[in-house]
Amino acid sequence: MVSLICTLRDHRDDINWCAFSPKLLATCSSDKTVRIYCTQDFSELPFSPLTGHGYGVHCCCFSPCGQYLASCSTDATTVVWSMDTGDIVTVFEHPGRSPVRVCVFSPDSSLISGASDGTLALWDFQSKTLRRTAASNEASIVACSFGPCGQILATGSTYGDLRIWDLALNLLQTVKNAHDLGVACCHFSPKMQNDGHMSQLRLASCGQDSQLKIWLVSRQTTAGCKLQLLYTLVGQSAPVLSCAFTADAQLLVSGSVDKSVTVYDANQGVLLYTLNQHERYVTACAFSPTMPLIATGSMDKTVNIWRLEDGISVHGDEGKSLPAVSSTDVPEDRKLPGHSRLLVCDWSEEDVLAWLCSEGLEALVSTFKAHNIDGGELICLTKDILAAEMNIDSVGLRNKVMRKIEELKTSLVCTGVPDEFLCPITREVMKDPVIAADGYSYEREAIESWINSKNRSSPMTNLPLQTTVVTPNRTLKMAIGRWKSSQ
Structure with missing residues (x-):
């Protein structure tokens, strides 16, 4: 069996x-x-x-x-x-x-x-x-x-x-x-x-x-x-x-x-x-x-x-x-501190410090506090910033921070997000949705980057795009805004 x-x-x-x-x-x-x-x-x-x-x-x-x-x-x-x-x-x-x-x-x-x-x-x-x-x-x-x-x-x-x-x-x-x-x-x-x-x-x-x-x-x-x-x-x-x-x-x-x-x-x-x-x-x-x-x-x-x-x-x-059987599941993910996982960019400095502690990075609390790192700055950090501006000398520690930030970025989209709010290219919640010639909505930066890299076919259908002009999807942008406010 x-x-x-x-x-x-x-x-x-x-x-x-x-x-x-x-x-x-x-x-x-x-x-x-x-x-x-x-x-x-x-x-x-x-x-x-x-x-x-x-x-x-x-x-x-x-x-x-x-x-x-x-x-x-x-x-x-x-x-x-x-x-x-x-x-x-x-x-x-x-x-x-x-x-x-x-x-x-x-x-x-x-x-x-x-x-x-x-x-x-x-x-x-x-x-x-x-x-x-x-x-x-x-x-x-x-x-x-x-x-x-x-x-x-x-x-x-x-x-x-x-x-x-x-x-x-x-x-x-x-x-x-x-x-x-x-x-x-x-x-x-x-x-x-x-x-x-x-x-x-x-x-x-x-x-x-x-x-x-x-x-x-x-x-x-x-x-x-x-x-x-x-x-x-x-x-x-x-x-x-x-x-x-x-x-x-x-x-x-x-x-x-x-x-x-x-x-x-x-x-x-x-x-x-x-x-x-x-x-x-x-x-x-x-x-x-x-x-x-x-x-x-x-x-x-x-x-x-x-x-x-x-x-x-x-x-x-x-x-x-086969009948349904019980499984040995990996424990459910820890709740992220502060607001909803979709609102990390709105985290306060205190939320970031709490996140560091939850990820086993307590040694960096004083460094992040001294540099006043909030949620928006957290998800924009790079290895160069950690080394040159924040003076984190340990290569291993810098790599660990970046891995945790990447995990955080992928967790911005939580269960229950309407699929139509996600860009088909990046699979992230759209901030500036636009409609392409194929009739689908994308994050503006993502579809423009796609087109500029000489991909003149639709990311969704693989058929040629009749035009590279994109149109703002204001209705969708308002819907996403209302949904974020409700979280």
Whole structure:
């Protein structure tokens, strides 16, 4: 059977991806952060959260050795982090400065990223250089997976196409409309068969058509490759957003907009379990390569950890639905001092001092008091200000302060904020909302920065903006003002 053993509640916005290494779990979110946990007890590592991205983080993946983690974002970068220290190793800026939706390491530690403008970039991680690029079409590339041999990769787009490429980014095969309305995720099975003349492996894909599909990918040494559809799995009633194989390729898991997680026999296409514990869309799922664990992430801002109990049978009762079980939750977040978390900019100096004490930074109380730091000044602090103007000499202490401030910024948006008050780009409450040509409202600074970086497509639809002129949304601004006053 499968049981829920832990629920992680550290992120402040939608969970977008989960990834395991042999010893760690990484999760990333629209709150701009990546969090790292030890899989022994799911305690968060001291250097977590990682806060180098300017916008929401769409995807994260470990290098084959587990020593590095890559994450990609709407900010058009793929950042590689050290899992020893949490430091940034390198930053890859996607060609064209388009938002990066997916990234994945190859078995030989090459790194590929796929972007909203339909381009792929293959990076040499060792030399930190761009090896080559390729373009599929104008649709966003939102799914990517390397085969276990590292010689081919699959991509999926919002147009619904599945494409197979070689390492030179030559297109080998295309399946048009593999998923009606768009592919959401794809994942190669870790196992393959090779008889010297032909290699065969399985590829799972899922999409907006509410289907999960298993394909047989055959590649001959003297020719291209062929995709054959083996199974179409319809165990979920709404778009399927994520899928993943176990390390032994025996099981396949998927997460859906219907809030469910399904576990299948990957060899026979038989539904084994339906897990119902998330309160909103399930956007991410992953199997541990070394432990019988599944991680699932959701728009309810939580990550659930499930254990596959010993003796689980791949021929179990079809469609068995597990009852709700109690979970070992991370304690609820401490209340922030002073006013509502949305009003940190209005904190008094006393509120800031209380916050320092609540975060274990009592040693800095006298320094902050001497410099009359209130809430508005707190969230504008930088490492340079801490060192040069406030004379905080300890590098470790400065880094800790900045991590806590970044956590504070991501916590400005609390549960219950109407979604229409949040800028789709920054995921923060808007101060100066404007309407763009796509009909959506954005924070003025965010959409103007988006347009100025030569992104002339809509952040929401990926379609070209007919004009770059924006119009103030005074009605929305007044509504946000009234809502803030009521908090």
